[in-house]
Amino acid sequence: MIKIAIAKGDGIGPEIMEAVLKIFDAAKVPLEYQFVEMGKWVFDKGFNNGMTPDAKNTIETLGILFKGPMETPKGKGVKSINVTARKTWNTYANKRAFQTLHGVDTVFSEAGISIDLTVVRENIEDTYGGIEHMLTSDVAISRRIISKPGSEQVIRYAFEIAKQKSAKRISCAHKANIMKLTDGIFLNTFYEIAKEYPELKADDIIVDDLCMKLVTHPEIFDVLVLTNLQGDIISDLCAGLVGGLGFAPSANIGDDICIFEAVHGTAPDIAGRNIANPTALLLSGIAMLNHLGLTASAATIENALLYTLENGNHTGDFGNKSIPSLNTTAFADVIIRNFGKVPKTNSKKVTVDHPKQQFVAKLNENLMMETVNAPKESIAGVDFFIQCDRQPNEVAKIAEMYNSDRYKLINISNRGTQVWPAGSMYTNLVNQYTIRFESNDNLGLSQQEIVELYAKVIKDFKVCSVETLLLLDGNKAYSLAQGQ
Numbered sequence: 001m002i003k004i005a006i007a008k009g010d011g012i013g014p015e016i017m018e019a020v021l022k023i024f025d026a027a028k029v030p031l032e033y034q035f036v037e038m039g040k041w042v043f044d045k046g047f048n049n050g051m052t053p054d055a056k057n058t059i060e061t062l063g064i065l066f067k068g069p070m071e072t073p074k075g076k077g078v079k080s081i082n083v084t085a086r087k088t089w090n091t092y093a094n095k096r097a098f099q100t101l102h103g104v105d106t107v108f109s110e111a112g113i114s115i116d117l118t119v120v121r122e123n124i125e126d127t128y129g130g131i132e133h134m135l136t137s138d139v140a141i142s143r144r145i146i147s148k149p150g151s152e153q154v155i156r157y158a159f160e161i162a163k164q165k166s167a168k169r170i171s172c173a174h175k176a177n178i179m180k181l182t183d184g185i186f187l188n189t190f191y192e193i194a195k196e197y198p199e200l201k202a203d204d205i206i207v208d209d210l211c212m213k214l215v216t217h218p219e220i221f222d223v224l225v226l227t228n229l230q231g232d233i234i235s236d237l238c239a240g241l242v243g244g245l246g247f248a249p250s251a252n253i254g255d256d257i258c259i260f261e262a263v264h265g266t267a268p269d270i271a272g273r274n275i276a277n278p279t280a281l282l283l284s285g286i287a288m289l290n291h292l293g294l295t296a297s298a299a300t301i302e303n304a305l306l307y308t309l310e311n312g313n314h315t316g317d318f319g320n321k322s323i324p325s326l327n328t329t330a331f332a333d334v335i336i337r338n339f340g341k342v343p344k345t346n347s348k349k350v351t352v353d354h355p356k357q358q359f360v361a362k363l364n365e366n367l368m369m370e371t372v373n374a375p376k377e378s379i380a381g382v383d384f385f386i387q388c389d390r391q392p393n394e395v396a397k398i399a400e401m402y403n404s405d406r407y408k409l410i411n412i413s414n415r416g417t418q419v420w421p422a423g424s425m426y427t428n429l430v431n432q433y434t435i436r437f438e439s440n441d442n443l444g445l446s447q448q449e450i451v452e453l454y455a456k457v458i459k460d461f462k463v464c465s466v467e468t469l470l471l472l473d474g475n476k477a478y479s480l481a482q483g484q
Contacts (some may be wrong), residue, residue, distance in 0.1 A: 009068020
């Protein structure tokens, strides 16, 4: 028996989890369940991370968490339990598989267009770090963190998935045309790793172009890999292509701990009524069984689900309205009665189980991920984010007084657009400028010199934030302002 941790979730979570476990038990899946306390009701008991210490210890011992949808309390300053769990246990790759399901009608299925699309989303970094600050009462800033080691983890996983799937194409979606450093790291890493998989066709696409093509010709894509925020949006879009979030499984994969969950919400308006659709959670559970080597059990259950859908059985949120809908329990019972039956399309071969318990390494310290052969660093200059409601020329007149034989004022921008030494009177301003100083030579600046310059600036301006400007192997590793 393989032990796994189970969190029932909030809202409809307990009833759809009960339905899925009923199906697992009827299929005699060799799993042993350890239920853990997570979710909104745990927040309400005073645990700000949404889980009890016992729950955390159990999950870190077993390595597998199967969870229902969970709600984060609103207006209490706490982070999402779903995001916290993924980040805490470094489940760096979010895999969501989207397939045409016969019996779930969409505009594409009616047009005879078959979809078989896998989205791999980076799960740890990006704006989902939730690192935000108010720079002034009018201006907020969010830090978008993209790292090369983090990108390598998820992109390598995506290539492995594409290889296992015998994919015809793996595509990196991005906005490197605008975010040249953050998305640039991700895109460059994609092509570096692509060299290790010459048998796969690897290409890239700007994410807004991807959106247009997905809603017109989704069948041309196979495996997509994206950064966190873009991946979140695109994966929900893809769910819409195959019938909605009720048919969207989700696997969060880490080296030590993995989380399998439905990505839809808690639906409190129908909670406790036994009418919720358990399909997304069941598909996530099937992905978990395959991950654990329980391929026979997974295939048996998936074939029964697909056969059930093909024959018009449905819950109230989808399906042929001329056929009476089933409640959650009855839908699960029909799937159980269909064990051993094979759907006409997309049937899965029932092979022998090769069960494997998820291995959790016992760690004494956190893993530090660093790129080998890192480039040589030097400091080219510094950006001061200041609060000021004066005109650009007035700001420049003051800031130029800080110039020295070591550095000088190069640029002033407002919301990323240059307003000095050149600009336009038609550029609207907010009360936060960025004033940029750069070294007068190729020797770079020291941190001490930046501290001394900072001491000068704060005599005239309120400094909200400071960023050093790096040179990597002599190349600028910072963006220019629009118009600079």
